[in-house]
Amino acid sequence: MYRSLFWPIIKLQFRCVVAIFSNHFSIPLQQICFNMEHHIQDQQFRSQFDLPKEILSTNTNDTTIPTQNQTELIVDEMNSICKEVNNDRSIADAIFRSLNESKWTFERILKGKPCDGIVHGQAQFNISQSNELIYKEQGKLILSSEKQFDITQKYIYVYNKNEDVINVYFVDNNTNKRSLIFHTIYFQSKNFLSNEWIANGQHLCNQDYYFVSYLFVFNQINLSRFEIIYTVKGPTKDYISKTIFQPLKN
Template identity: 30%
Template sequence: METTPLPPLACWGTPDTVFGLLEGAWDLDRLIEGKATMLGTARFTRLDGGSLKYREEGRIHLPDGQSFDGHREYVFEGIADGFSVYFAETPLRLFHEIAIVREGDELVGSAGHLCVADQYDSVYRFRADGSFVIEHLVKGPRKDYLSRTVFKRRGS
């Protein structure tokens, strides 16, 4: 039986086009359940060789009312049907590889990463409205939380 391929999502295209569409500025809204919230911006900037430098900056708010500025950096590299995410260290160290597949009206990829004894299970969801969501479920002896970040293109 021959199957007909699914049409691409209007905003993201297909799994192999997502990486290239990340470039640019995004607003981010993060909830770390029971621990903190963060509002800020993220920027994917093209580097020599075609990878993308990711930098986020924002204001972190704790449940006790304290707040402070925070930032984080990664390097993303395109792979077939997805991307690899590296910690922005010298030399680069792999965080995880995300292979993207179609799930209903979203493009979705997931991966795991063991950091010492804490397990990070991550899901990336590229939604039909052009936004995307990254969730990290972290479980282990030192950490136990769910972080959910919604990204929307700046100015949209």
């Protein structure tokens, strides 16, 4: 156990002073106090932490911390984390946490068949379970014919820790829980000089094929903007939908 010499000596001196002023300080008691003080001073010093020999042999005046006892374990853990980051691991987790309880404004541009249009609205991600976020959007669709419609949409985003991907599900309107899977977001390798992450997914709905492209932009550790582009091909559909999300300002 680590022991400091400061407080026992202060306590001993305090008792001696009290005994002197109260006339209870006898010669035998004084000798006992002196012996105790010498005993405290003559103790063999021991380190607060058990240190390897290589640390003790370098410079005994250096300060030490507990992490020096497990140098190899810490280095191995750091190498493992760096390897995962270099292989784009944990990126889905970081983006999922950035979306948690977030609010956004968005602009969506539609070009192609069946019609062109633009949507302005707001969206938010709310947590439903530890690994689930409910996405809700509301907006106004303005067609090229100048007709306007109110639109709403819901999805459920689920983070898969084992595969480090995000699965997007349709929402059952009766139970407000996830139903069929829409697509899986797979993240691509990036240029380490860039602050942008690219991901994509795909979905086949009857004869209509949806290719989904994501762009996530970080400002340091915060998600500052993201984009979703749907490229849809089918017998009656041939359009591109691009949505740009910006943080909602209070």
